[in-house]
Amino acid sequence: MLAPGIVLFAVFMAAPILYTLYLSFQRVEVSGLGLGSGARKQVFAGLDNYAAALGDPEFGASVGRVLTYGAILIPCMLGLALLFALLLDSRRSRATTFSRVAIFLPYAVPAVISSLLWGFLYLPSVSPFYYLTERLGIEMPQILSSQLIMFGIANIALWGGVGFNMIVIYTSLKAVPNDIYEAARLDGASETQIALRIKIPIVTPSLIMTALFSIVATLQVFAEPTTLRPLTNTLSTSWTPLMKVYRDAFTRDDIYSAAASSIVIAAATLLISFVFLRVVQKRAFGQED
Amino acid sequence: MADTLTPPLTPSLRPRRDSVHGHEKPSAVATALLLLGALYCLLPVFWVVMASTKDGSELFSTFTFAPSTHLFDNIAELSAYRDGLFWRWMANTALYAGAGAIASTFVSALSGYVLAKFAFPGKGAVFNILLMGVLVPGVILAIPQYFLMAQLGLTNTYWAVFLPQIISPYGIYLARIYAAAAVPTDVVEAARTDGASEMGIFARIAMPMMLPGLVTIFLFQFVAIWNNFMLPYIMLGDDTLFPITVGLNGLLNQGASAPALYTLVVTGALLSILPLILMFLLLQRFWRVDLAAGAVKA
Numbered sequence: 001m002l003a004p005g006i007v008l009f010a011v012f013m014a015a016p017i018l019y020t021l022y023l024s025f026q027r028v029e030v031s032g033l034g035l036g037s038g039a040r041k042q043v044f045a046g047l048d049n050y051a052a053a054l055g056d057p058e059f060g061a062s063v064g065r066v067l068t069y070g071a072i073l074i075p076c077m078l079g080l081a082l083l084f085a086l087l088l089d090s091r092r093s094r095a096t097t098f099s100r101v102a103i104f105l106p107y108a109v110p111a112v113i114s115s116l117l118w119g120f121l122y123l124p125s126v127s128p129f130y131y132l133t134e135r136l137g138i139e140m141p142q143i144l145s146s147q148l149i150m151f152g153i154a155n156i157a158l159w160g161g162v163g164f165n166m167i168v169i170y171t172s173l174k175a176v177p178n179d180i181y182e183a184a185r186l187d188g189a190s191e192t193q194i195a196l197r198i199k200i201p202i203v204t205p206s207l208i209m210t211a212l213f214s215i216v217a218t219l220q221v222f223a224e225p226t227t228l229r230p231l232t233n234t235l236s237t238s239w240t241p242l243m244k245v246y247r248d249a250f251t252r253d254d255i256y257s258a259a260a261s262s263i264v265i266a267a268a269t270l271l272i273s274f275v276f277l278r279v280v281q282k283r284a285f286g287q288e289d
Numbered sequence: 290m291a292d293t294l295t296p297p298l299t300p301s302l303r304p305r306r307d308s309v310h311g312h313e314k315p316s317a318v319a320t321a322l323l324l325l326g327a328l329y330c331l332l333p334v335f336w337v338v339m340a341s342t343k344d345g346s347e348l349f350s351t352f353t354f355a356p357s358t359h360l361f362d363n364i365a366e367l368s369a370y371r372d373g374l375f376w377r378w379m380a381n382t383a384l385y386a387g388a389g390a391i392a393s394t395f396v397s398a399l400s401g402y403v404l405a406k407f408a409f410p411g412k413g414a415v416f417n418i419l420l421m422g423v424l425v426p427g428v429i430l431a432i433p434q435y436f437l438m439a440q441l442g443l444t445n446t447y448w449a450v451f452l453p454q455i456i457s458p459y460g461i462y463l464a465r466i467y468a469a470a471a472v473p474t475d476v477v478e479a480a481r482t483d484g485a486s487e488m489g490i491f492a493r494i495a496m497p498m499m500l501p502g503l504v505t506i507f508l509f510q511f512v513a514i515w516n517n518f519m520l521p522y523i524m525l526g527d528d529t530l531f532p533i534t535v536g537l538n539g540l541l542n543q544g545a546s547a548p549a550l551y552t553l554v555v556t557g558a559l560l561s562i563l564p565l566i567l568m569f570l571l572l573q574r575f576w577r578v579d580l581a582a583g584a585v586k587a
Contacts, residue, residue, distance in 0.1 A: 001407075001487060002415070013422055016433030020512030023436065057356055080326070089324050095324060100329035101573070106333065108565040110516035112534040113558050116541060117507040120340070120555070124535040128336070128353035213294060216424060223518040225540055230545040246523070257440035262432055273424045 017266070023259035024049050042194060049260035055216045058238045059261060065150070066154070066240050070218040073154040078211055081165035086195050088166070089173045100170070104163035111160060115227035118156045119144075123231065131155070144232040153224050161217075171198060172206040208280050217268050222246070241265050304350045334562070345549050363556040375557055377529055378536035382515060383449055384562075385502050385532055390511035392455045394503050397510075401464025402495050406477055422458030426499075431520045434523030438524060449524035450532070460506045467494065493559040508572060515565060 050060035053059055084103055087264040090094050101197040122143040124130040143152040167174060176199075184194050229235045237251070238244035243260065249258035340348060342360040351357065408453070434453045438444045443452075472495045480490045482552060518534045525531055525570050526540065537557050544550040 001491065002400055002403045004396050005403075005456070005461060006415075007398060008452075009419075009458075010424070011437075012453045013430060013458075016430050016437050019437055020569060021432040033555060034471075057318060059389070064337070084323065084326050087319050090319055091316060093319040093323055094315050095320055099323035099327045101570070103330045105566060105569065106330050106511070108569045109334075109562050110534050112516075112538050113562055114333065114517050115538065116554065116558050117337055119541075124397065125349045126340075131353060147335075147538060148291075159333070161331065162326075163402055180458075217451075223534075226522075227541065230542045240320075246519075249435075250523070255436065258432060270421065270424055285557050 023256055024263050027256050029203050031203050031283045044121070045256065047112040047226065049257050050264065052257055053260045059244060060184050060240065061242050061268065062238050062241045066219060066221060068223065069150055069154055069240075072151065073157050073218060076154070077158050077214060078165060080162050081208065081210065082169055082200070084162070084166045085169035085173060086199060088170055089199065090190060090195070100166075104167055105158050106162075107164045109160065110228050111156070114160050115153075115224045118159065119228050119231045120151070124151055134258045142226075144234065146234040149232065153221070153228065156224050157218075157221070161214065165214070168210050169203050169206050172203050174190060175212075176202055208277075211280075212254055212276060215272060215276060216269055219272070221249055222266050235286065299361055315491045334566075337555060337559045337562075341552075343552070344553050348552055348555065349548075350471065359552075360556075361551055364560070367553050367556050367560070370553055374528065375536070375553075375560075378533045379533050379561065379564075381530060382532040382534075383564075384447075385454075385521075386511050386515040389451055389454045389514045390507050392451075393457050393460055393510045393514075395463040396455055397460030397500060397506050398503055399491060399495060400461045401466075402468040402472065402491055402499070404461070404465045405468035406472065406474065407496075419458045419461055431523050434520070435523045443530060444524055445526050445530070447530060450521045450530075451511075453520060454510075454517070457506075457510055457513075460510055463502065463506055463509075464499065468498045471498045471502065494537040504572075511568075512565070533557075 025045055026042045027048060031040055031172055062207075092098075101193070120126050121129070124142070126176055130254045131139055133232050141148060142151070148272075180198060181194055184198060189197070221240050225235050225243060227241045237247045242265065244257045245261045247264070248254045248261065274281075336353060339354050341355050341363055343351065343357040344359040344362065347357050347359070374562050379407075404412065421489070430453070435444065438449045438453075443449050476494060477490055480494055481487075485493075510544065516534065518531075520533045521532050522538070525535065531539070537554060540550055540557065544554055
């Protein structure tokens with residue numbers, strides 16, 4: 001009965017990974033002029049593709065960009081998600097149903113569409129922000145410029161992700177029995193103290209999971225910068241690691257080095273995830289183990 | 290016990306302490322912060338509604354939030370674009386997401402049920418590999434999957450987008466949690482003693498018990514496929530097979546040289562998010578996202 005699951009897993013997850021692994025150790029050798037059959041043959045390349053991928057300054061630059069992007073995005077997104085979840089759960093907030101639905105709504109918007117919407121909002125000729133700041137006599141910097149595009153893209157991901165993470169944290173807050181809060185209140189704890197000392201520790205496991213999923217998603221950012229490219233000339237075709245892999249594989253037809261880069265990205269994702277889980281699990285659950 | 294007695298459709302996200310609201314002094318700061326967040330999230334949606342009522346020249350000249358009267362002209366123009374290609378993209382997206390999510394939910398339910406209720410050698414290994422699959426999700430696999438699909442001659446077909454998205458490690462993981470919680474082992478054993486087949490037990494007894502959880506898996510997978518960009522972007526070259534994300538991306542690309550297409554892009558963006566937003570509002574109560582349940586300590 002497990003067969004359909006295992007077969008699909010094997011064909012669409014395990015096999016592609018193994019095939020990529022195989023390709024990453026191959027290269028094409030061209031003999032003569034490279035014409036006719038047999039002139040191009042695939043030979044074992046050892047670690048050459050990996051050395052090329054890791055030594056490629058473009059690849060290093062794209063990794064650097066993604067790490068900066070993650071360092072901007074993830075703390076902002078999780079901080080805001082936690083703040084909104086705590087506010088929704090607070091007895092002193094109003095308009096909670098409306099706010100919850102409104103903040104969660106962007107999750108229904110595909111990244112391509114949200115990049116498209118924000119992309120237009122970043123265009124000075126269309127954007128209300130530029131219209132308003134112009135009226136006020138303030139010069140607003142170009143978001144689509146090479147200095148700020150990083151923040152522009154992080155904002156798109158923030159917009160799309162904050163509501164989902166908020167719901168995750170809010171769901172775990174809802175699971176807490178009310179008695180705990182009542183007891184704390186009887187002891188004279190303020191709402192803020194309850195939030196900091198009781199609620200945040202309770203949602204820590206959810207925060208860890210949302211952080212993990214955010215890290216994995218960040219390393220793979222592709223749709224947002226790809227969609228924004230027609231609107232600005234500051235985004236190169238190798239702006240993120242996956243964009244570079246895509247370009248190598250499909251524009252340059254160099255599937256061997258693209259395969260090596262894919263493996264490097266996948267391995268790095270796994271490594272970062274495991275290290276992250278190790279570190280926070282020790283901190284968060286140290287007493288229980 | 291209390292869990293199994295609750296009607297499965299109880300809205301779980303409705304604020305539980307509604308009755309106590311009002312006893313406490315409302316905080317203007319807290320409410321203002323929430324409304325600010327809501328405003329931020331609604332702003333682009335509001336913009337696209339306004340922008341899709343404008344014609345090509347108004348889009349770049351009139352004030353952003355000033356509505357105009359060309360919404361239906363824009364929709365008509367979009368529908369006429371290359372013989373209704375836009376609606377073809379919408380239908381494709383619905384097909385990929387609908388059929389894909391149903392297939393994926395079924396496979397997840399079956400695998401999760403087996404992992405929760407059967408003991409067999411290698412079960413621990415299967416589960417651990419699955420968890421690794423959660424950490425390396427679809428997007429990183431897309432290029433390797435392309436190479437494989439190319440070997441099978443399936444690139445540039447519906448299958449290329451449909452098949453890889455059936456397997457969802459996260460869906461299986463969730464289904465295993467639901468099966469462990471909602472399907473009592475003695476019920477399964479009783480049915481087995483009565484001579485029911487294993488598939489029959491799964492389909493007639495376990496599936497209905499897991500149903501509320503399966504709706505959540507379905508929604509997750511539906512949104513994931515609907516939002517997916519990279520896989521179809523890589524797999525498909527024929528634009529009559531495109532889902533909406535790839536289609537609008539291509540239209541925006543052409544818009545860079547033919548700005549008249551921008552109104553089509555904007556109108557298309559509005560029309561494409563409406564169904565999903567509607568589905569969200571109607572099915573809100575199924576969004577129970579307890580990621581951490583058992584996950585961290587597993």
